[in-house]
Amino acid sequence: MAVNERDTAGEDSRIAALYREAALEEPPPYLDASIRRDARRALDAPAAARARPWWSAWRVPVAFAAVAVLSVSVVAIVSREGGEPLTIGERVATSEAPSAAAPQAAPGADHAPAETEAQAPERTRRKLEARQRQDRRGDASAPATQSAVPPGEASAPSSQSAAPRGEPIAPPRASAADASAQAAAGASPTLADQERSAPAPAAEAAAAATAPAAVQRRRAETSAAPAARPAMAARNALTPAVAAMVVELDGRAPAAWLERVATLRRDGRTDDADALLAEFRRRYPDEPLPEAFR
């Protein structure tokens, strides 16, 4: 066994020696030169990399700073425009007609956010009152209830729910000649809804046929002073009958308002009387009320 191993080891060493004799290949000189040149060039490459323009070193810090500034700006804007927290009354109204409040809120939110914040408690209170009145009347008087509830809080049609907050965009038209008429017709569901809630009863019937008048009215409302917009929004929240009275009494003395309220109460229209009184209180908060109205 040991002899065999010794013979094997001897053979292995002879094979190794023979292999060393046989294996004499070398890489060609051009390959040597090429590889050595690559090795030196690789060492020179960092120097070339260092020759980058001066601003390239600031790319990453500047990018981080830009991202940070943008993030802070977005957070600040969102937190500032985040708006008021929802009250319980608003949650109820919003769940019933999520988009109905959009046309009302849009002008105030766009042009006078501070004013909207100031009116928020009053609006909430009015909504709560309307809701309570609706509950008292019950389901049997549903049509009447609908008329009593301010349009902004009534169940909105699907077109209303899809309406955006701002001015709706008219769909593209085929011809420029009838652009104005089409613009009137395309005055959009939002405009038609506002017409339905307008003070004049005839406005309820104003549909596509009265579109030019609606457009004019819309333009007049849009171009009105910002101070008048909350009043228009409040008027839109009233029932048509009360809204008509508000239009009629607009600019008249407080005594005329109180007389109309008293007349309504005498006629048994207590809801309309309350709504008109609320509008009076909103317009003349400092006007003392007679004892009967307190």
Place this chain on the structure above:
Amino acid sequence: MTHTLTLPSRAGLPRIRAAAYCDPVMPRDPLAADEDLMLAYRGGNAAAFDELYRRHKAPLYRYLVRQCRDAAVAEELFQDIWSNLIRARASYTVTARFTTYLYRLAHNRLIDHYRRRAPAALVSFDDEDAAPAEPPAPRHEQPDAVYDSKQRAARLLALLAELPEAQREAFVLQHESGMSVEEIAEATGVSRETAKSRLRYAMTKLRAGMEGWL
């Protein structure tokens, strides 16, 4: 300008010192370890690469020639392997002998080559129990009995070419770079037992083929 740096002997060079070593190395310093040369090259010393290349170019080239059996392909792979080494210099750390590191690169490049050009060659890497190639007839059976050393060398190379790839690789790694069984296993990515088995098969076949010629 010639750098005259005296390096401690390799045996006295702690591994941690070698890892941190980036000083220039005197070219052709016989005491400089391969790992030190590679670290010096990583640090920007081109002469260190020249010395490293001088030491390893011939064994590596022969390894490739034996494995490819085609000089042109061997040259292409040879250049690729050194290029890979040059590119990887920045990430080089001393975790094993430089020889093992270099032949690991070579082995991987070879496997890529086999996969692209000759997938069948990969089979022989797993063909541990393949029947030995039919060796040329022993000397006493040859009609002409005049054999000089050149003929013996040619016969040995022919026998070597007949071996399966994995066995031939184990033999060449051991005899060209002086690698141990463990280092062969590490360079080729197999277990120590597998490397040892491959080496044993190769030697057995070569001994049988060279019977009467040695």
